[in-house]
Amino acid sequence: MMKRRYLLKAAAAGSLATAIATPAIAQSSPKISWRLTSGFPKTLDTIYGAAEEFTRIVSDATDGNFQIQAFAAGEIVPMPEAADTVAAGTVEMAHTASYYYWGKNAAYALGTAIPFGLNARGMNAWYYHGGGIDLMNEFYHTQGLHVFPGGNTGVQMGGWWRKEIKSLEDLQGVKMRIGGMGGKVMEALGVVPQQIPGGEIYPALERGAIDAAEWVGPYDDEKLGLNKVASYYYYPGFWEGGPTLNFMINLAKWNELPKSYQAIIATAAATANQSMLAKYDAKNPGALKSLIAGGAQLRPFPEDMMSKAFEVSNALYAKLSAENPDFKKIYDNQVAFRNQANMWNQVAELSFDVFMIRNRPKG
Amino acid sequence: MMKRRYLLKAAAAGSLATAIATPAIAQSSPKISWRLTSGFPKTLDTIYGAAEEFTRIVSDATDGNFQIQAFAAGEIVPMPEAADTVAAGTVEMAHTASYYYWGKNAAYALGTAIPFGLNARGMNAWYYHGGGIDLMNEFYHTQGLHVFPGGNTGVQMGGWWRKEIKSLEDLQGVKMRIGGMGGKVMEALGVVPQQIPGGEIYPALERGAIDAAEWVGPYDDEKLGLNKVASYYYYPGFWEGGPTLNFMINLAKWNELPKSYQAIIATAAATANQSMLAKYDAKNPGALKSLIAGGAQLRPFPEDMMSKAFEVSNALYAKLSAENPDFKKIYDNQVAFRNQANMWNQVAELSFDVFMIRNRPKG
Numbered sequence: 153m154m155k156r157r158y159l160l161k162a163a164a165a166g167s168l169a170t171a172i173a174t175p176a177i178a179q180s181s182p183k184i185s186w187r188l189t190s191g192f193p194k195t196l197d198t199i200y201g202a203a204e205e206f207t208r209i210v211s212d213a214t215d216g217n218f219q220i221q222a223f224a225a226g227e228i229v230p231m232p233e234a235a236d237t238v239a240a241g242t243v244e245m246a247h248t249a250s251y252y253y254w255g256k257n258a259a260y261a262l263g264t265a266i267p268f269g270l271n272a273r274g275m276n277a278w279y280y281h282g283g284g285i286d287l288m289n290e291f292y293h294t295q296g297l298h299v300f301p302g303g304n305t306g307v308q309m310g311g312w313w314r315k316e317i318k319s320l321e322d323l324q325g326v327k328m329r330i331g332g333m334g335g336k337v338m339e340a341l342g343v344v345p346q347q348i349p350g351g352e353i354y355p356a357l358e359r360g361a362i363d364a365a366e367w368v369g370p371y372d373d374e375k376l377g378l379n380k381v382a383s384y385y386y387y388p389g390f391w392e393g394g395p396t397l398n399f400m401i402n403l404a405k406w407n408e409l410p411k412s413y414q415a416i417i418a419t420a421a422a423t424a425n426q427s428m429l430a431k432y433d434a435k436n437p438g439a440l441k442s443l444i445a446g447g448a449q450l451r452p453f454p455e456d457m458m459s460k461a462f463e464v465s466n467a468l469y470a471k472l473s474a475e476n477p478d479f480k481k482i483y484d485n486q487v488a489f490r491n492q493a494n495m496w497n498q499v500a501e502l503s504f505d506v507f508m509i510r511n512r513p514k515g
Numbered sequence: 516m517m518k519r520r521y522l523l524k525a526a527a528a529g530s531l532a533t534a535i536a537t538p539a540i541a542q543s544s545p546k547i548s549w550r551l552t553s554g555f556p557k558t559l560d561t562i563y564g565a566a567e568e569f570t571r572i573v574s575d576a577t578d579g580n581f582q583i584q585a586f587a588a589g590e591i592v593p594m595p596e597a598a599d600t601v602a603a604g605t606v607e608m609a610h611t612a613s614y615y616y617w618g619k620n621a622a623y624a625l626g627t628a629i630p631f632g633l634n635a636r637g638m639n640a641w642y643y644h645g646g647g648i649d650l651m652n653e654f655y656h657t658q659g660l661h662v663f664p665g666g667n668t669g670v671q672m673g674g675w676w677r678k679e680i681k682s683l684e685d686l687q688g689v690k691m692r693i694g695g696m697g698g699k700v701m702e703a704l705g706v707v708p709q710q711i712p713g714g715e716i717y718p719a720l721e722r723g724a725i726d727a728a729e730w731v732g733p734y735d736d737e738k739l740g741l742n743k744v745a746s747y748y749y750y751p752g753f754w755e756g757g758p759t760l761n762f763m764i765n766l767a768k769w770n771e772l773p774k775s776y777q778a779i780i781a782t783a784a785a786t787a788n789q790s791m792l793a794k795y796d797a798k799n800p801g802a803l804k805s806l807i808a809g810g811a812q813l814r815p816f817p818e819d820m821m822s823k824a825f826e827v828s829n830a831l832y833a834k835l836s837a838e839n840p841d842f843k844k845i846y847d848n849q850v851a852f853r854n855q856a857n858m859w860n861q862v863a864e865l866s867f868d869v870f871m872i873r874n875r876p877k878g
Contacts, residue, residue: 213782215774276792277794277796280789280793281798422790423782423785426789433856434641450862494871499672500752501670507751507825509865514829
């Protein structure tokens with residue numbers, strides 16, 4: 153139906169073209185209305201906000217001709233069905249995390265984050281100038297989707313724990329709210345992973361149904377009040393070093409868009425991608441300060457646990473690579489990029505950051 | 516003249532409005548041609564490339580109606596005159612580094628980088644979600660400019676040195692190519708700063724007219740071949756922790772633009788800002804590897820030198836703050852933001868990066 157409307161308008165405008173001598177304009181600015189289903193609730197203003205920023209830019213840049221209405225998870229589509237609904241064309245696009253769909257195909261995980269993957273700057277470098285967008289879309293196109301990076305949280309926290317973890321031993325039998333590949337890795341370390349929606353984490357932790365829960369980082373965690381039901385706040389969330397959200401678009405709908413609208417979607421998505429990380433970086437410091445003032449005990453994960461998790465993750469990637477050529481092709485590219493990036497990271501970036509952190513009290 | 520053309524077109528389109536029922540389109544998509552003078556040569560494909568990406572997005576998003584032609588430094592305006600030329604309206608916009616103009620007013624420096632300032636993620640957080648864009652534009656508007664962040668190099672390197680620097684002592688009398696506030700700080704440490712254009716660094720270092728020179732980082736430095744005339748490659752370039760390039764627009768021309776074109780400029784600038792950093796992050800690792808293979812000796816600046824430079828920088832900021840209320844207002848805001856950001860940086864980000872760097876050989 154949208155297609156027909158667009159063609160009718162283009163034809164009408166075409167007949168007036170010689171009179172106003174700007175035929176391209178009316179043809180290329182059709183009125184289009186899309187729906188976007190977010191994988192997140194509105195309370196996550198950082199992540200949900202990236203979808204809102206995206207739709208606002210598209211509207212402003214097209215003088216309101218291209219309207220994309222955003223809906224929170226569950227309003228029009230239940231969260232787990234977003235990718236399928238978009239692929240089917242029922243809803244034109246989604247803003248979600250590709251790794252939620254790694255059960256369909258493990259390659260989806262590489263579009264968001266894998267344990268011990270790239271950090272936020274690394275993901276952007278890989279996506280925009282390391283061939284990542286094309287490589288991911290080669291895969292996504294087989295799924296009926298065209299996808300853009302759509303936000304980043306930065307390194308997440310390792311969650312809230314009711315008791316202290318001093319070594320790998322202490323993980324045995326711990327019931328933790330953690331999903332995806334992170335959950336798989338933690339399971340191999342002795343943890344019992346639990347799938348619990350965000351809104352139910354607090355009561356589950358409070359009544360001791362679970363012993364630990366990971367959510368995002370200081371700003372989002374503070375809103376759930378998790379510091380009130382678990383004292384130990386661990387870092388880093390090694391399963392999400394630079395998780396990238398994704399704008400998923402139905403492939404046929406994408407191909408139908410005028411070139412100018414495609415350009416606007418690409419630039420609006422890139423803007424939202426950068427803005428979400430900037431928002432987390434602006435909000436997390438104040439939230440961390442207030443969580444610590446409220447009694448949160450910061451703890452780094454023990455070295456033996458980190459090392460074992462890294463080993464287990466690499467074994468998982470070897471297994472997935474052997475089973476799944478889609479995963480292997482993208483993983484090999486991404487991990488080579490990561491290793492080279494970290495060689496450079498240790499030079500100027502790390503030394504500058506460490507100096508600034510050490511000298512903060514003098515600044 | 517552009518104004519007249521725009522009004523005539525809008526009027527013509529308006530008379531047809533009821534016929535095609537899309538009056539806003541023709542009015543809001545006038546044909547506009549601007550010129551952009553870059554502060555950089557085309558050989559710096561990373562930085563110059565950000566201006567090209569920006570102009571391409573603006574053209575694509577407007578179906579070619581808004582054309583901005585980019586010119587390399589010196590082609591239409593000599594590099595040092597870019598800001599004045601744009602403020603006067605002779606050229607509509609520039610892509611340059613605001614800190615080149617700190618001699619006019621020290622507040623310009625805060626738009627790009629000050630020694631021991633924010634890193635790249637910090638600059639983005641401050642600009643986009645810490646009030647930085649509005650605060651800077653409050654100042655830039657007094658200069659006849661409207662400005663957007665327009666790219667970042669990440670932490671730069673500390674340059675190429677012909678002899679090793681083991682302590683502050685070794686800096687005395689060293690003739691170094693370094694400009695801006697970084698040069699001012701180095702001067703206080705005993706260095707003799709020299710102003711030399713990029714193209715003349717190689718011969719000056721080769722014949723010993725200077726003892727050291729800073730340029731950018733591995734990717735750009737390799738193109739100048741500086742490793743062939745100085746062996747020691749120092750880090751970090753503490754005078755440029757997250758230098759932000761800037762798109763400067765004549766304020767009156769900015770205010771005349773239709774809202775949709777303003778939205779497109781803002782999103783294209785943000786996209787170019789992110790893309791330039793991603794390009795550096797993608798290109799620097801390979802270049803560093805090849806420089807090391809070519810004999811470059813990596814060295815961290817000595818601790819006593821870093822500490823003294825930090826002390827000298829803080830004294831300079833105290834002096835500038837006492838003299839210049841524009842500087843003080845922005846500096847106080849930026850430095851408070853930096854200190855809070857670094858409290859958070861040391862938790863999840865630093866621990867994740869350090870783990871990944873240490874375990875790189877096992878990955």
